[in-house]
Amino acid sequence: METTQTKKKHSFPTAISVLFIVLVFASLLTLVIPAGSYAKLAYDSDAQAFEVTEPNGDTTDYPATQESLDKFGVTGSLDKFLDGSINKPVAIPNTYERVEQKPQGIKAFLMAPINGVYESIDIILFILLIGGCLGVLMETGAFNAGIAWLSEKTKGHEYLLIILLMILIALGGTTFGLAEETIALFPILMPFFLTAGYDAMTCIATVYMASTIGSMYSTINPFSMGTASNAAGISLGEGLGIRTIALIIGTVITTVYILRYAKKVKEDPTKSIVYDQYEEHREAFQHSEVLEFTRPMKWSLLVFGITFIILIYGLVVHQWWFDAMTALFLACSIALLFVSGLGEKRGIDAYIKGASDMLSVALVVGVARGVNIILEQGMVSDTLLYFFSNLVKNMNLMLFIIFMLIIFIILGFFIASSSGLAMLSIPIMAPLAAPVGVPTAAILSAYVFGQGLMSFITPTGLILASLAMVNVTYDRWLKFIMPLMGIIGVLNLVILIAQVWIG
Helix, strand or coil, rough: CCCCCCCCCCCCCCHHHHHHHHHHHHHHHHHHCCCCCCCCEEEEECEEEEEEEECCCCCCEEEEHHHHHHHHHCCCCCHHHHCCCCCCCCCCCCCCCCCCCCCCHHHHHHHHHHHHHHHHHHHHHHHHHHHHHHHHHHHHHHHHHHHHHHHHHHHCCCCCHHHHHHHHHHHHHHHCCCCHHHHHHHHHHHHHHHHHHCCCHHHHHHHHHHHHHHHHHCCCHHHHHHHHHHHCCCCCCCCCCHHHHHHHHHHHHHHHHHHHHHHHHHEEECCCHHHHHHHHHHHHCCCCCCCCCCCHHHHHHHHHHHHHHHHHHHHHHHCCHHHHHHHHHHHHHHHHHHCCCCCCCHHHHHHHHHHHHCCCHHHHHHHHHHHHHHHHHHHHHHHHHHHHHHHCCCHHHHHHHHHHHHHHHHHHCCCCHHHHHHHHHHHHHHHHHHCCCCHHHHHHHHHHHHHHHHHHCCCCHHHHHHHCCCCCCCCHHHHHHHHHHHHHHHHHHHHHHHHHCCC
């Protein structure tokens, strides 16, 4: 007698589960990697003096002069400290010391995601209020009607949206650090991508990779290249030409990679990496077609469109942070309640439902920050930097720059913040360039190229939050992105070698 057993389908862990696994790994690292710290120097504007914090926590004030910076071997210029361009503590070369081991136990493990939510409350509120705003807009039917109209107008040329988004978002990333703000785009663009015959992976790849490529090939991004050049004591213009060339090549390669995948999915939906989620995504992001484009719908879309114009203006001109952006979407939601014709109860219910739909994404952001907190409290980052800085001393220049790229890829996992990594690593790594004949600007390129490449996949960055926005699991993303990551990795290495060769 034959028996048929139904194989149990094993699904990949959700984003939050992946992060908790990483949290366990980070906690274990604090047990095995020696704790250590560099002395840190910061400018105290109230005392108008430099405050140096020793690895043991002792602090000493020094005159805010160029002589003090030279004494400590800090490469940043005095003016950048005084005008606030360098506003975070920078590591002082040759001051690393072992400190008492700080293993992160059960209590620290449990507190990390909680503290992560506290420290990420600005981003979390931004996500929740965007969800509420979109909930009201979706309830009016205006968004669906607008997508139907746009799909009709672009029929046969939907690929142009991919190209346009790649260019615009990459420009935002390379100039003013457009990254977390793109989270707002996923629920907005998903209906269009699905209606156009593409899949969720095409949507997330277009938006996420555009901002990642832009940030990785930073030209004047103040949060990465601006901070790093200040810390290295060189002009932002040094290396700008070759980074611009890398930006163009990287954007073209990534766009072609996404377009090829999108074309394959459009021609045969079964080729989609997330084909088994097709109905799930349609149910979540597509709604029945609206036949009549009513006046309240038009007013609602107008309000929403004006909101995004104001958002872009605020980001570019006034360098808005999450508080201002969140307030803007709150104002948009209030305006929508008045012009949509939904009524108070229906409108508020839609708002609450929309916000609740974003709760899982908000929690992902908090837990991801919790991983960084574990690593910071365990004091392992400085130890890794000390190990790597000693490793590359006295290498020949080509081997040196190759290892620099690898080092910054590794450090990019432990320190997700671009400005945080710059303040810690550049003062230590930049002085190592001259003895081996490598331009300082090449160290900065290695820094943004390495951290940018790691951001393709690092769970402690934005990728898991982005995946949660479109209901795609991490393993699907890895399957999609790893070939492109290899291609871009080779490109980065070639660009760095060329930069060193040119001098």
